[in-house]
Amino acid sequence: xxxxxxxxxxxxxxxxxxxxxxxxxxxxxxxxxxxxxxxxxxxxxxxxxxxxxxxxxxxxxxxxxxxxxxxxxxxxxxxxxxxxxxxxx
Numbered sequence: 001x002x003x004x005x006x007x008x009x010x011x012x013x014x015x016x017x018x019x020x021x022x023x024x025x026x027x028x029x030x031x032x033x034x035x036x037x038x039x040x041x042x043x044x045x046x047x048x049x050x051x052x053x054x055x056x057x058x059x060x061x062x063x064x065x066x067x068x069x070x071x072x073x074x075x076x077x078x079x080x081x082x083x084x085x086x087x088x089x
Contacts, residue, residue: 003044004043006040007041025041030051032044
């Protein structure tokens with residue numbers, strides 16, 4: 001069974017202000033939430049984590065290794081030499 005978080009706990013765990021979570025809920029945005037009973041809004045931990053992962057995937061930048069040209073040339077030469085040695089080229 002998943003953990004259920006209130007808006008306050010979700011705010012504390014994610015660093016997103018409670019007001020922003022409420023606005024997103026009103027707009028149909030942000031992590032999935034639902035009501036228990038008539039008024040209690042809750043977020044499933046798994047849903048919040050999945051939403052965060054989706055945000056990461058949709059907005060991530062960088063992470064590519066950029067080698068200086070003199071090192072890149074050396075590495076490419078080594079890769080080509082190994083492929084030639086294996087008879088792949």
